[in-house]
Amino acid sequence: MIDNIKAAEDSFRELIFKAREIVANGVTLPEFGVEIPGDKSHGDFATNAALCSSKALKMPPRKIAEEILSKIDFSGTCFSHAEIAGPGFINVFLADSWFGDTVKSIIEADENYGRTNHGAGKSRLVEFVSANPTGPMHIGNARGGALGDVIAESLDWAGYKTEREFYVNDAGQQVIKFGASLGARYLQVCSEAGKKIAAQFPDTENFAQKIYDDIENFPMSEGLYLGTDILIHAKNYYDTFGEILKDETDEKRNETLADYALPININGLERDLKRYGITYDNWFKESTLHNSGAVDEIIKKLKESGYTYEADGAIWLRTTEFGDEKDRVLVRANGVPTYVVPDIAYHYDKLVKRGFDKAVDILGADHHGYIMRIKAALSALGVDPDRLDIVIMQMVMLVRNGEAVKLSKRSGKAITLNTLLDEIPIDAARFFFNLREPNSHFEMDLDLAVEESSKNPVYYVEYAHARICSIIRNLAQDGLSPDVNADLSLLVTPEEKNLISNEALLPQTIIQAAEEYNPSLLTRYATETASAFHKFYDKCRIKGEEQALATARLTLCLSVKITLRNTLKILGIKAPEKM
Numbered sequence: 001m002i003d004n005i006k007a008a009e010d011s012f013r014e015l016i017f018k019a020r021e022i023v024a025n026g027v028t029l030p031e032f033g034v035e036i037p038g039d040k041s042h043g044d045f046a047t048n049a050a051l052c053s054s055k056a057l058k059m060p061p062r063k064i065a066e067e068i069l070s071k072i073d074f075s076g077t078c079f080s081h082a083e084i085a086g087p088g089f090i091n092v093f094l095a096d097s098w099f100g101d102t103v104k105s106i107i108e109a110d111e112n113y114g115r116t117n118h119g120a121g122k123s124r125l126v127e128f129v130s131a132n133p134t135g136p137m138h139i140g141n142a143r144g145g146a147l148g149d150v151i152a153e154s155l156d157w158a159g160y161k162t163e164r165e166f167y168v169n170d171a172g173q174q175v176i177k178f179g180a181s182l183g184a185r186y187l188q189v190c191s192e193a194g195k196k197i198a199a200q201f202p203d204t205e206n207f208a209q210k211i212y213d214d215i216e217n218f219p220m221s222e223g224l225y226l227g228t229d230i231l232i233h234a235k236n237y238y239d240t241f242g243e244i245l246k247d248e249t250d251e252k253r254n255e256t257l258a259d260y261a262l263p264i265n266i267n268g269l270e271r272d273l274k275r276y277g278i279t280y281d282n283w284f285k286e287s288t289l290h291n292s293g294a295v296d297e298i299i300k301k302l303k304e305s306g307y308t309y310e311a312d313g314a315i316w317l318r319t320t321e322f323g324d325e326k327d328r329v330l331v332r333a334n335g336v337p338t339y340v341v342p343d344i345a346y347h348y349d350k351l352v353k354r355g356f357d358k359a360v361d362i363l364g365a366d367h368h369g370y371i372m373r374i375k376a377a378l379s380a381l382g383v384d385p386d387r388l389d390i391v392i393m394q395m396v397m398l399v400r401n402g403e404a405v406k407l408s409k410r411s412g413k414a415i416t417l418n419t420l421l422d423e424i425p426i427d428a429a430r431f432f433f434n435l436r437e438p439n440s441h442f443e444m445d446l447d448l449a450v451e452e453s454s455k456n457p458v459y460y461v462e463y464a465h466a467r468i469c470s471i472i473r474n475l476a477q478d479g480l481s482p483d484v485n486a487d488l489s490l491l492v493t494p495e496e497k498n499l500i501s502n503e504a505l506l507p508q509t510i511i512q513a514a515e516e517y518n519p520s521l522l523t524r525y526a527t528e529t530a531s532a533f534h535k536f537y538d539k540c541r542i543k544g545e546e547q548a549l550a551t552a553r554l555t556l557c558l559s560v561k562i563t564l565r566n567t568l569k570i571l572g573i574k575a576p577e578k579m
Contacts, residue, residue, distance in 0.1 A: 043091030061088025100488025
């Protein structure tokens with residue numbers, strides 16, 4: 001739970017606050033800010049305390065700054081001195097001892113370095129991917145998986161009790177459409193033409209592709225799923241059970257085939273996500289909401305809320321009362337609930353029945369209108385809508401040789417998560433998908449993702465970790481090892497101090513990434529830390545230096561190794577010891 005930067009910032013803020021109160025002599029003053037300057041020559045922390053007090057104290061800011069500093073004794077603190085800059089900023093500099101103490105604390109915290117109790121054990125349920133189980137995961141799900149998993153992990157490291165959840169849409173119109181698609185393909189497989197092609201192409205995938213390509217003889221009605229995966233399911237069912245469904249009613253045939261294929265698809269989703277490094281705490285099925293009566297219960301509760309009305313035979317929810325652009329239908333005139341009702345029941349289950357302090361949903365950019373509907377429904381149910389946080393994710397464009405990779409409609413196959421991971425390393429996929437803020441468009445360069453050079457950011461970071469491991473191994477052969485009790489006050493060069501300052505930012509970076517739901521802060525941090533290490537190692541020799549200095553620098557290397565390893569762990573990326 002070490003956070004030396006936060007501790008130093010709090011200490012500086014307290015010193016300034018007490019000194020300014022003395023200068024104010026009872027005058028009420030506005031709040032002041034403390035920040036970390038981008039240019040280290042301007043100090044390690046800076047405050048505008050003097051500037052924002054000028055009007056109330058009727059004094060020039062520089063004069064106030066001088067008065068404040070005259071009331072501060074930096075002896076016994078983690079600071080060496082302070083300076084007044086510009087119109088009255090106060091810049092403070094950390095003492096050399098702080099840098100050595102930080103290296104030591106990182107090593108002592110080891111695998112827990114970066115963890116804090118910022119979240120104070122409050123609960124968060126992160127729901128992400130939730131791909132439609134009627135088909136394989138596409139490239140959008142790949143980005144959502146990387147984003148959601150790192151958001152959940154950063155929340156955990158920031159001290160929140162966090163769970164990951166996949167919402168399985170195994171009920172409703174998409175499942176009916178899935179069954180109808182399977183039923184249509186199954187009848188084609190059972191046909192004489194289908195059997196003839198099966199005899200010519202015994203391999204299921206080749207058979208499926210052949211049927212798919214022959215649109216004239218094997219047409220599909222508009223609105224059905226057309227992927228070859230539908231054909232593969234139908235053929236596999238036929239190979240196992242034969243023509244037992246051929247003479248059944250359409251409803252019976254479609255339902256039986258959907259019941260057969262859905263579990264296979266769901267298992268496939270779980271398998272593929274594990275390959276991607278994602279394991280969920282819960283797989284929550286939409287069907288449980290229908291079977292348990294939760295959907296009917298939520299309709300009843302919304303009626304009791306006073307925010308529903310009937311019109312044109314349907315039941316409507318007054319979502320305009322909560323800022324929506326128009327009211328929404330809850331139950332159609334035919335008595336069938338709209339798709340949003342089980343979603344309302346699902347979020348009510350998360351926040352009320354299971355009692356999570358907050359629910360976090362990772363959704364695609366096409367869900368903007370959906371957000372207001374769910375939040376309005378929660379408000380109508382008496383649930384604080386701010387307990388639901390929605391992270392909107394933009395789509396990704398894959399680029400190869402400088403050109404966009406086109407999806408193949410003829411083959412019936414989109415770029416799926418599995419096909420992507422067959423082309424690029426898992427680490428590269430997870431790192432690249434988190435290079436930008438979730439709501440930003442992103443082009444993934446497939447050539448760069450496999451390139452083993454400093455241009456590839458994930459390779460650059462992993463190489464820094466491997467390089468440190470190599471340094472420690474090689475110097476061990478010369479009898480030199482890291483020592484947490486070494487004289488770390490010898491780490492005084494600008495490169496050493498900059499590297500240590502960067503390491504110290506990890507806990508606050510994790511907290512910021514967790515609170516803003518922005519994993520790109522962590523990929524940027526990892527890259528900046530690797531860069532700071534390379535600059536340090538290029539300027540500061542270890543081998544050949546006097547033993548005390550060499551040991552101190554090697555110990556610094558160990559702390560950087562820990563920092564990079566923990567950052568990569570949050571990102572779900574391996575920290576290689578050799579490359």
